[in-house]
Amino acid sequence: MNLIEQFRDGGLAHALCDAIAAACRPDRDYRLMEVCGGHTHVIARYSLEDLLPPQVRLVHGPGCPVCVLPAGRIDLAIGLALDRGVILCTYGDMMRVPGSHRATLTRARAAGADIRMVLSTLDALRIAHENPAREVVFLGIGFETTAPATAVALKVARSEALANFSVLNNHLLTAPALRAVLGEGDETTLDGLIAPGHVSTIIGTRLYDEFAERGQGVYVAGFEPLDLLEAVLLLIRQINDRAPRVDNGYSRALTAEGNPRALAAMAETMPERRGFEWRGLGILADSATQIGEDFAAFDAERRFDLCYEPVPDPKSCICADIVRGARRPEACKLFGTVCTPDDPIGPCMVSSEGACAAQWRFGRHRLAPTAGAVAA
Amino acid sequence: MSEPITSKRGNFAARSLDLEAGRVDMNHGGGGRAMAQLVAELFQAEFNNPFLAQGNDAALLPSAAGQLVMTTDAYVVSPLFFPGGDIGSLAVHGTINDIAMVGARPLYLSAAFVIEEGLPLADLARIVASMARASREAGVPVVTGDTKVVERGKADGLFITTTGVGTVPEGIIFSGDRIRSGDAILLSGSIGDHGVAIMSAREGLSFNAPIESDSAALHDLVTAMIAAVPEIRCLRDPTRGGLAATLNELATQSELGFVIEETAIPINPVVRGACEILGLDPLGIANEGKLIAFCPPEHAAMLLSVMQAHPLGRDAAIIGTAGQDPRNFVRLRTSLGTERVVDWLFGSQLPRIC
Numbered sequence: 176m177n178l179i180e181q182f183r184d185g186g187l188a189h190a191l192c193d194a195i196a197a198a199c200r201p202d203r204d205y206r207l208m209e210v211c212g213g214h215t216h217v218i219a220r221y222s223l224e225d226l227l228p229p230q231v232r233l234v235h236g237p238g239c240p241v242c243v244l245p246a247g248r249i250d251l252a253i254g255l256a257l258d259r260g261v262i263l264c265t266y267g268d269m270m271r272v273p274g275s276h277r278a279t280l281t282r283a284r285a286a287g288a289d290i291r292m293v294l295s296t297l298d299a300l301r302i303a304h305e306n307p308a309r310e311v312v313f314l315g316i317g318f319e320t321t322a323p324a325t326a327v328a329l330k331v332a333r334s335e336a337l338a339n340f341s342v343l344n345n346h347l348l349t350a351p352a353l354r355a356v357l358g359e360g361d362e363t364t365l366d367g368l369i370a371p372g373h374v375s376t377i378i379g380t381r382l383y384d385e386f387a388e389r390g391q392g393v394y395v396a397g398f399e400p401l402d403l404l405e406a407v408l409l410l411i412r413q414i415n416d417r418a419p420r421v422d423n424g425y426s427r428a429l430t431a432e433g434n435p436r437a438l439a440a441m442a443e444t445m446p447e448r449r450g451f452e453w454r455g456l457g458i459l460a461d462s463a464t465q466i467g468e469d470f471a472a473f474d475a476e477r478r479f480d481l482c483y484e485p486v487p488d489p490k491s492c493i494c495a496d497i498v499r500g501a502r503r504p505e506a507c508k509l510f511g512t513v514c515t516p517d518d519p520i521g522p523c524m525v526s527s528e529g530a531c532a533a534q535w536r537f538g539r540h541r542l543a544p545t546a547g548a549v550a551a
Numbered sequence: 552m553s554e555p556i557t558s559k560r561g562n563f564a565a566r567s568l569d570l571e572a573g574r575v576d577m578n579h580g581g582g583g584r585a586m587a588q589l590v591a592e593l594f595q596a597e598f599n600n601p602f603l604a605q606g607n608d609a610a611l612l613p614s615a616a617g618q619l620v621m622t623t624d625a626y627v628v629s630p631l632f633f634p635g636g637d638i639g640s641l642a643v644h645g646t647i648n649d650i651a652m653v654g655a656r657p658l659y660l661s662a663a664f665v666i667e668e669g670l671p672l673a674d675l676a677r678i679v680a681s682m683a684r685a686s687r688e689a690g691v692p693v694v695t696g697d698t699k700v701v702e703r704g705k706a707d708g709l710f711i712t713t714t715g716v717g718t719v720p721e722g723i724i725f726s727g728d729r730i731r732s733g734d735a736i737l738l739s740g741s742i743g744d745h746g747v748a749i750m751s752a753r754e755g756l757s758f759n760a761p762i763e764s765d766s767a768a769l770h771d772l773v774t775a776m777i778a779a780v781p782e783i784r785c786l787r788d789p790t791r792g793g794l795a796a797t798l799n800e801l802a803t804q805s806e807l808g809f810v811i812e813e814t815a816i817p818i819n820p821v822v823r824g825a826c827e828i829l830g831l832d833p834l835g836i837a838n839e840g841k842l843i844a845f846c847p848p849e850h851a852a853m854l855l856s857v858m859q860a861h862p863l864g865r866d867a868a869i870i871g872t873a874g875q876d877p878r879n880f881v882r883l884r885t886s887l888g889t890e891r892v893v894d895w896l897f898g899s900q901l902p903r904i905c
């Protein structure tokens with residue numbers, strides 16, 4: 176049995192589920208939020224909710240960077256590629272995210288824009304070297320998992336005095352988003368948080384202490400189904416013991432401080448941005464980064480004098496509620512009828528890690544046959 | 552190829568093609584001497600068979616008994632060479648497999664080459680040689696063809712369109728709408744190898760162990776399967792869109808639903824690992840040497856053993872069952888015993904960012 180199969184072992188899973196059922200008190204509910212879209216995806220792909228007792232509710236959180244990037248930011252990227260003739264380098268899963276009027280990078284490319292999918296910022300730097308006569312813009316997106324790579328690219332570009340490279344920065348910060356979702360200081364109905372392992376190795380676990388102090392247990396989990404079941408079990412025990420704390424279920428590499436080198440590179444190149452609009456969440460204070468003064472020459476927003484225009488969310492789309500965990504995808508009128516992964520209306524249907532897409536792709540056999548009759 | 556040429560080499564060029572350092576230029580598609588030389592020295596020499604040697608605009612072929620089957624497919628792949636194959640062998644295997652999937656015996660192939668100006672002649676020669684080898688090994692000759700050269704930037708190096716003709720005996724009808732509730736679903740081997748091999752070659756990714764494309768001609772395996780179990784209802788090769796797309800297509804065509812078992816589906820551990828890293832679903836990744844078979848449950852064990860006895864079906868497995876389902880869902884029973892939908896992929900699968 177290889178490593179991956181061990182993490183998906185049915186016998187172990189059932190043992191964990193039995194322990195979860197035994198741990199659940201019959202007189203109460205447990206509302207646990209999985210913060211990260213990667214977790215949402217695994218939960219849907221393994222139908223983990225079907226294994227849990229009815230008292231346990233998993234609530235999807237705001238942690239998919241594709242889902243929470245507002246349409247206006249996509250518009251900026253499309254504009255650069257289509258009207259300013261730059262070579263726009265981007266990660267693959269940005270290609271289908273709708274900007275305003277359902278424009279996407281895929282459609283822009285079909286219309287003649289030079290948009291290239293890359294797997295790392297180094298590819299973008301290479302493209303800049305290979306095309307000295309063209310402007311090359313890297314569309315930076317993601318939480319602290321991807322931001323360090325962008326930081327490194329900025330540093331390399333500066334040390335090489337690369338004249339034709341810049342970054343359109345949309346990097347987001349995890350903790351402010353969580354605060355916003357959980358309602359700063361408010362009473363909240365969530366009992367615990369399942370935090371993503373990969374981001375946590377960068378940002379560390381100390382950031383979660385404030386949530387534990389406010390009564391929400393935190394468990395940092397990996398991305399296999401058994402990791403998530405284990406997270407549920409240990410959070411339920413924390414809740415029963417009324418002892419909320421931050422537990423590490425990810426790896427020995429995870430420390431309270433995180434990865435100081437990655438954080439230093441980010442701090443050097445990308446300080447906090449005062450306000451940044453999130454899809455579904457509005458403008459959140461200090462929730463994103465911008466390119467610092469020392470790297471201004473590599474800031475696409477400055478270099479191309481870009482002006483961000485907010486675009487209203489699509490009518491009837493309840494994504495704002497979904498990323499806050501207030502409602503479930505099936506509650507949306509458009510779910511599966513007008514809005515499907517083939518033709519998404521709202522951001523939650525775009526990325527396979529969005530709550531609506533995960534539910535539609537993996538869970539629609541559970542829905543009434545009338546939901547999404549169009550695509551069935 | 553179909554352009555008439557004279558038989559005497561000396562008539563069209565003083566020097567033979569520079570297959571080491573030369574490049575394809577516009578003259579090679581111009582219909583003149585350079586083109587005749589390319590055809591004679593490369594295509595004719597490699598594919599070398601009496602039908603092609605007729606040298607007329609169309610090949611004259613003996614007719615065969617049974618119903619005629621014809622298929623055509625255009626091959627565009629980047630990079631042109633990948634671990635386990637290249638565009639040439641792929642163009643032969645893919646078209647042979649399309650013919651084999653209706654239970655037919657492939658007889659002849661044609662090939663049209665759209666070559667981008669600047670392609671190194673050495674690359675072209677390697678591809679044509681590989682294509683010729685694949686066709687020889689499969690016993691299906693390339694009997695006619697065509698070459699066009701387009702300006703630089705107008706093609707991705709090389710496009711090949713392959714047409715195949717074959718015959719199927721009266722009485723054999725393999726089709727998605729013949730699948731019945733209760734039928735067993737068999738898969739001939741591990742999935743995802745081709746797509747991951749291409750992706751790793753394209754993105755310059757390297758994994759612990761090399762992943763090779765599974766590109767192969769399946770007609771011989773199919774012949775063995777039909778001989779043992781003529782009751783087979785349907786065959787399909789899960790190419791683009793992978794197992795997920797093929798099963799969804801067939802569920803719709805048969806107006807049934809399928810349930811497949813995650814633990815029964817063979818996947819090479821390296822492919823599985825690569826998919827994890829890139830955030831891809833192996834069920835949605837392309838294969839070029841695998842087939843899915845549907846047969847009545849009472850014949851499934853027999854069919855499985857015949858498949859496993861063939862080198863191209865060594866890892867064959869029974870992966871699921873067809874059943875009634877008004878919504879024609881393909882469901883997967885996961886390793887944890889839960890059930891989920893296996894959806895078509897939307898767009899192409901793209902590596903995720905985090």
Ligand code: SF4
Binds near residue numbers: 492494511520521
């Ligand atoms: S189904 Fe579509 S429109 Fe509705 S909330 Fe989800 S993404 Fe938005």
